[in-house]
Amino acid sequence: MAIGEAGPRSARSGSQPKRLEETMSGRLGRECVYVPSCRFGLFVALRHWCPPGGRVLMSPVNDDVVFFVVLAAGLRPVQAPLDPFDGTVDVDAVPEETWGSLSAVLTTNLYGNPDPAPRLRARCDALGIPLLEDAAHAIGSEVGGRPVGTWGEASVFSLSKHVDAQAGGILSLADPGLAEAVRAACGELLTPSRSASELAYSLRPYAEAAVRGLGLRRAAWATLGLLGLAEREGIRMPLRPEALARAAGAAPDLTAHDPWVRVDMHTYRRESGPLRLRRVGRRLGRLDEVLRSCRDGTELLLSTRWARPGEDGRVQPLFRVPLLVADRDAARAALARRGIVVGYLYDPPLDDYAGEEFTDPSPAPGAARWFARHALPVDPLRAREAVEVLERSGARPAEPPEEPRRPGTSADGAGAGP
Numbered sequence: 001m002a003i004g005e006a007g008p009r010s011a012r013s014g015s016q017p018k019r020l021e022e023t024m025s026g027r028l029g030r031e032c033v034y035v036p037s038c039r040f041g042l043f044v045a046l047r048h049w050c051p052p053g054g055r056v057l058m059s060p061v062n063d064d065v066v067f068f069v070v071l072a073a074g075l076r077p078v079q080a081p082l083d084p085f086d087g088t089v090d091v092d093a094v095p096e097e098t099w100g101s102l103s104a105v106l107t108t109n110l111y112g113n114p115d116p117a118p119r120l121r122a123r124c125d126a127l128g129i130p131l132l133e134d135a136a137h138a139i140g141s142e143v144g145g146r147p148v149g150t151w152g153e154a155s156v157f158s159l160s161k162h163v164d165a166q167a168g169g170i171l172s173l174a175d176p177g178l179a180e181a182v183r184a185a186c187g188e189l190l191t192p193s194r195s196a197s198e199l200a201y202s203l204r205p206y207a208e209a210a211v212r213g214l215g216l217r218r219a220a221w222a223t224l225g226l227l228g229l230a231e232r233e234g235i236r237m238p239l240r241p242e243a244l245a246r247a248a249g250a251a252p253d254l255t256a257h258d259p260w261v262r263v264d265m266h267t268y269r270r271e272s273g274p275l276r277l278r279r280v281g282r283r284l285g286r287l288d289e290v291l292r293s294c295r296d297g298t299e300l301l302l303s304t305r306w307a308r309p310g311e312d313g314r315v316q317p318l319f320r321v322p323l324l325v326a327d328r329d330a331a332r333a334a335l336a337r338r339g340i341v342v343g344y345l346y347d348p349p350l351d352d353y354a355g356e357e358f359t360d361p362s363p364a365p366g367a368a369r370w371f372a373r374h375a376l377p378v379d380p381l382r383a384r385e386a387v388e389v390l391e392r393s394g395a396r397p398a399e400p401p402e403e404p405r406r407p408g409t410s411a412d413g414a415g416a417g418p
Contacts, residue, residue, distance in 0.1 A: 016277035023284055024157065024170045028150055031176035033183055034168065036190065037268040038136045038158035039069050039261060041171035043254055044185050045154040046073035046104075048178075049130040052252055054103025055360070057094065059115075060349035060368045061087045061375075062108050064236050066134065067350050067359070068260035070106070071244070074252030077359040078102065079351040084367035084401050085308045086113040087322065087375065091120065093364050099127060107133045107152070111344070111377055112318035114143035117151035130154070136161055136169075137344075140291040140317040150174075160265075161319050162290055165280040168272060189254060193273040231263045235345045236353050244358065290381075291317040297380025304387055306376070306397050320344055320377035326396040331376050334393035340382055347372035367401065374398035 017034040024032040035041035050056065052074040058066070060079040070077045078101075081093035087110040105124055107115040117133065124131040133155035135141075138148040139162045149155035149172055159168035171186075173179060231237060237260065250256040254269070262268055272280070294317035301307055302315065306323035325331045332342045349368040351361035362368060378386045 016274065016281060017272070020159075020168070020277070020281060020284060021170070023281075024172065028147055028172050030150060030172045030174060031179045033171045033173065033179060033186065034272075035156075035171050035186055036168060036270055036272050037265055038134070038156045038160070038169040039065055039265070040186070040189070040269050041156040041169045042066065042132075042134060043069050043073055043261075044182060044189065045132055045156060045171060046070065046075060046106075047252060048182065048185065049132060049153055050075055050104045055101050056104045056106050057089075057098070057102050058106040058350075059087065059089060059108040059110065060351050060362055060365070061110060061346045061372050062350060063344075063346060064350065064353065065261060065263060066106075066108075067354065068257055071248055071358065072251060072254050072257035072261055075103070077350065077354075079349070079359055079362040079365075079368075081362050081364040082368045082371060084370045085324070087111070087368075087371050088113055088115045089120065090364070090367070091116055091123065095363055098360075098363070099123065102127065102129055104130045104132055107131070107135075109133065109135055109138035109141060109148050110346075111320040111322050112138045112141045112316050113322070114138060114141050114148050114316070116143070117146075117148065118144040121151050132156075137319040138316075139163070139287070139319075140294065142314075142316070159280050159284065162294065162317070163280070163283045163287055164290070165276075165283040167267070167276045168280040189269060190271045191269055193271040193276075235347050237263050239354060241355075241357065248358070294318060294380045297321070297383035300383045300387065301378055301380060304390075306390065306395065318380055321380050321383070322371075322375040322377050323390075324371075324374045324398040325376050325390075326374070326398050328374055328376050331390060331393065331395045334395070335378075335386060335389050338385060338389045340379070340386055340389065342376060342378065344377045345372075345375075370398075370401040 020034045021032040046069065050073065053076070055076045055078050056070055057078045057080050058070065059082060061082060067077055078098065081090045082088065083090050089107065105120050107117060107120065109115055121131055131152035133149050133152040135149040135155050136158035139157050141148045149157060153174050155172045157170040159165045159170065171182060173182065247256040254261065295315055298318045298321050299315045301321040301323060304323065306325055307321065335342055349365065349372050351359055351365060
């Protein structure tokens, strides 16, 4: 797997990464490799399992960073149709000709709502292609009686979400025999740890606590903007299509795509130092407590008039609960006035954002557009406050979208024939 760009690095010293890997292996029952970020682990997985120029089915309601990681790996994103109520992949709406053209399927498990991994696994097995799971939002979710992240050849987890370590990720492997090759590939791509970066990381929790305690969130964001440190003026980062086309010409190449992949996390490929690793370990040790609280908050939010409860009655410990409101921006502003920041918005969908030059559009884009416009991802750890604000603001539930037509059917639902 010749994917190194930064020169070979020595094997990682110390036992801290190993302990983190063992903790996650215990949760998943799979071999795990510690990586500095979920996006870094995803790049390594895509390069290992997908041939350059391959086509990858993915969700259009997704972080744009993930989209750029797929491009950096030298692959063509293919946008999938979605269930409009939870943003999961609508397997039945993917055209047969699309299935036959794919090199891999990449799940999203948006906000922790599991994609239909058992059905996707069966499809991938029939086609002889890998299933890769992005479980960044879904470290505690289950599907088909198994944890999310145990269905694919590989899965990636973020330790910046539920774990709230602001660093680190896990790349899990179905085949433990690949672990050393994957570690070697990671080592070739890592950049060295820096003492200044470690110090800034160690001081960040105290700075954030001070900002929260003094009620300075808005002032802090304004200062970042004035200093040129805020990289997004809106939900999506600037596409810069001409520069992106030049970078695509060099793919697969992570360095060429670094201006897009690093957004919101410039240390995404930096080797984790001891301060970072210790904090990740402490936070990971409290994960089960966090997941219990997330499950309780999710249950409350799913009982409101803005949510569609889980069809099987199961409550997942969601990272964010996508309430479906008529005026998402007004609801978001009402929550902001209470100090509840709503992030993790992915609007517009990636095919509308990037265009056909960089991705194959969804064959049924309406559901993704509706979900991206109306989804209000609420932190379940602040569920009671959020419900109080939304009730007081008079937020209305979104009107359900029209029933989408399946590809290859006529307006009356009959198969399109001669």
